[in-house]
Amino acid sequence: MTDTERLQTLDQQHVWHPYTPTDDYLKTKPLVIDHGEGVYLVDSEGNRYLDGGSSLGVNIHGHQRPELNEALAAQAAKVAHTTLYGMTHPGAAELAERLVRLAPEGIDKVLFLETGSSAVETAMKMAYSYWVFKGAPQRNKFVSMTGAFHGDTMGALSVGQMTILKNFYQPLLRETSAFAQPYCYRCTLCQDNCTLACADTLEEVLEREGDQVAAVLIEPRVQNVSGMIVARDGHLGRVAEIAKKHGVLLIADELGVGFGRTGKMFACEADGVTPDILCVGKGLTGGYMPLAATMATAEVFDAFRGDGKMLLSGHTYSGNPLSVAVALASLELFEKDDVVRRAQEMSVILAEELAKFRPVPHVGDIRQCGMLAAVELVEDQETREPFPWDVGVAGRITDRCKELGLIIHSAPNDTIVIVPPLAMTDEELRTMMGILLQATRDVVGSLAS
Incomplete structure (x- = not known):
């Protein structure tokens, strides 16, 4: 038995993998990632794979970046953990001061957490507590967009609107309401002439339930996990305007879109919106350590002042010094490497490469916002009819990509999601997209035969 085979056996005997079909996984020979080199992952057999999903959206500067390694080691020599x-x-x-400087104007306070789910859950508790201290405890309901994914702790699942999760865990979740997502390709509201009618459906919800609503949650610009659903310009502004009109707090979940992914440091900048509460994470440490933050305006924070009031929320590892140290080093690299400007330049190349998918049979929709993109496959391009779920077209494409040296992921509706590390060179980006194009053609060709 080789060392790789030994590890594969141990893994399948003892490791329980998230969001992974159990029996399907146990029939495979798992990929064992040994180390990373820049924008590549290297398995235990020495095979190299482009990290086309940025290791679930966290890899910004590349693996084994010396400056981040050094920051981590230097902090470990001082103290590995102390409570906040x-x-x-x-x-x-x-780090709190740096984040406030980078955030939309008006964001003033930072609460550190470990994960995106906990950042969203804390934002919900923060919003509810705000209204309790304002004398309106009946405002305990939340509204989010159809197709939303805000994490998978219980509170985050409650405000998530992805059907498979919502249906399965429904008995455990609190009641929430939803307004229409900005899914232009499958929009039934505007008939291919966008008037942002999807955002206006929030008005209907708040007119009906507004006096019970604590906050509206939104993924600014792009709904990431549900398939890179890209909103038109002005969508976030319209949602913010409606929430403000009804006196409801706005929570912006930037976990998947922050830190340069959309061409701005934070996606809220595109529409000039300052949310009441802002959730950030994923790329905050460049993929090195778990760290997220729930940020808020001074107005929200001031509701917790006086009479022994406090936010009844926090975790043991909140603000862990190792995570914070590498986050500070990551933000230094944003300045040193001019990462946001570089992402804007690469988005032009990404658009050129995406255009090559348009003539491919069964490619229905191509979506892009900055360095986030998606290719949606359909059975019928004219009617936009999706493939039956059991055909597994997107899964076949990601499997073929792996054979060709690219790790990339899929989302609902047979959608391939493209989340390249922002440290990629032009050549690496073109190579990545070339592999994806070949894999898509290969799979589409196999369907025809």
């Missing part, structure tokens, strides 16, 4: 309960440490204070 009633005290602080240098990194927490410095």
Whole structure:
């Protein structure tokens, strides 16, 4: 038995994998990732794969970036962990100030957490507590977009609107309401002449339920997990305007779209919106350590002042010094490498490469916002009829990509999601898209035969 085979056996005997069909996985020979090199992942057999999903959206600067390695080691030589309960440490204070400077104007306070799900869940608790302290405890309901994914802790699942998760966990979840997602390709509201009618459906919800609603949650510009659903310009502004009109807090979940992914440091900048509460994470540490943050305006924070009031929420590892240290080093690299400008330049190349998919049979829709993109496959291009779910077209394409040296992921509706590391060179980006194009053609060709 080789070492790879030994690890595969141990894994299948003992490791339970998230969002992975159990029996299908146990029939495979799992890929064992040994290390990373820049924008590549290298398995235990020495095979190299382009990290086309940025390791679920977190890889910004590349694997094994010396500056991040050094920051982590330097902090480990000081203290690996200390609590933020009633005290602080240098990194927490410095990082909070840096994030406030980068965030939309008006965001003033930062609460550190470990994961995106916990950042959203904390934002919900923050919004509810705000209204309790304002004397309106009946405002305990939340509204989010159809197709939304905000994480998979119980509160985050409640405001998520992805059908498969919502249906399965429904008995455990709180009641929430939804307004229409900006899914232009499958829109039944505007008839291919966008008037942002999807955003206006929020008005209907808040007119009916507004006095019970604590906050509206939105993924600005792009709904990531549901298939890179890209909103038109002005969509976020319209949603913010409606929420403000009804006196409801706005929570912007930037976990999948922040840190340069959409061509701005934060996606809210595109429509000039300052949310009441902002959730950030994923790329915050460049993929090195778990760290997220729930940020808020001074107005929200001030509701927690006086009479012993406090936010009844927090975790043991909130603001872990190792995570914070590497986050500070990551933000230094954003300036040093001019990452946001570089992402804007690469988005032009990505658009050129995406255009090559248009003549391919069964390619229905191509979506892009900055360095986030998707290719949606359909059975019938004219009617936009999707493939039956059991055909598994997107899964076949991602499997073929792996054979060709690219790790990439799929989303609902047979959609391939494209989330390249922002450290990619032009050549690496073109190579990545070339592999995806070949894999798509190969699979489409096999369907025809």
